[in-house]
Amino acid sequence: MKLKGWKDVKPGAVVTEAGSALKFKTGSWRAFKPKWIEENCIQCMFCWIYCPDMAVKAKDGKRAEFDYDYCKGCGICALECPGKKGNKAIVMEEEGK
């Protein structure tokens, strides 16, 4: 994409296009990656609520896969996940391993 020159940038950097954060993929910031272990999942949807981005997806009212394009690897979902019988349904793994 061709970058705009200074004469074409929006005054005050105001973003006038709703939902344009979708275009800004922030997943590359991640150092740790959450991994979903479906068999330990009790479908409480805590991860979906707590994720500060929208990187936990839901489908038909159920927990779906992570959206790694936007997941920054903060680990909040893993921390909040109650899992099943003491076994977490989300674990954090180092990126690139």
Add this chain to the structure above:
Amino acid sequence: MPKIVAVTGNEAVAEAFRQVNPDVCAAYPITPSTDLMQRFASFVNNGKVKTEIILVESEHSAMSACIGASAAGGRVITATSSQGLALMWEELFIASGTRLPIVLGLVNRALSAPLNIHGDHSDGMGARDCGWIQLWSENAQEAYDNTIQAFRIAEHMDIRLPAMTCMDGFIISHSIERMEYLDDEVVKNFAGEFRTVNPLLDIEHPVSYGPLILPDYYMEFRRAHAEVMSKVPEVVLSVAKDFEKISGRKYSLFETYRLEDAEIAFVILNSAAGTSKDVIDEFRNKGVKAGLLKPRLYRPFPYEEVGEALKHLKAVCVLDRADAFGASYGPLYIDIAASLYPYKEKPTLINKIYGLGGRDYLPEHAELVLNELAEVAKTGRVKTFKEYIGVRE
């Protein structure tokens, strides 16, 4: 019909704010601007304005609330002094970078430490490069007039930048002077309806303020800001022209006093210009060709126009009511030096630091400076380029 009144500078600016009737005001009290906001708060309480006043716990919060209200789509004001402006500093950049036309009444006061509540220009000078427009005022009349004009300048569709109007703490803010108030209707029509740009409250057109701009775009935004700043002088002049029509009072980018045929001159801001003009008259009577230049639009600084106005002089003294520790010279001096730099033939330039922390600037100080300038003009020799006046050895 304009009304002739005897009021303080704070009263005058509060009256201008009342007449403009802004939507939102967020402020935190600090001497010597407390009294300005106290007066405005009584207008709010007595139903004289429809302004929503937000009481906050600090000046940082005051400016944050102003930014939010302005982004929401309101006409917004505040006032502060000294440490209050210093505490706003971080937010000042956010207001200007976001292009929010907030109007701030700055009642100039010294900065701590040591703690001092009196008038000097350290606060305004500390914020001179934060992307705001600065208009400086000699007396209550100018403070009132500049405040009214500030709305039109800041809110101009080519500009949309915040503006602060400056007047000297206590010397002007708390002294009673004769001045003229314009009629409410006249001011209301002059300021006009506030026009919004991308208001947050327009939920039909959702917008986001304050995005993260990385190295790929940050410099373009800064360059664009500089460009907008360069358009300010033209707008200031056209607003001044309109203001003259309603008030009969003439304003420009700066004021010159007996400068055209002068050989020596002062460059000085705000209230001390008045004292200097009196002494210039005395010296003129003795046959000394003295004059004065008093900046009004200090940011953006009209370098070319100032350079043109001063280039013919033999010797000029820039008087700074703020020091610039370690920068060698006072802030105003540095700007004047820059505006004269392109000329081959230019006056010898000296710098005096005066009046810090409310120290009196007396006619004898002006006399000493003029005598020294006359000597410099004659001999071309300078003893010291920067000196402090009115200080005990």
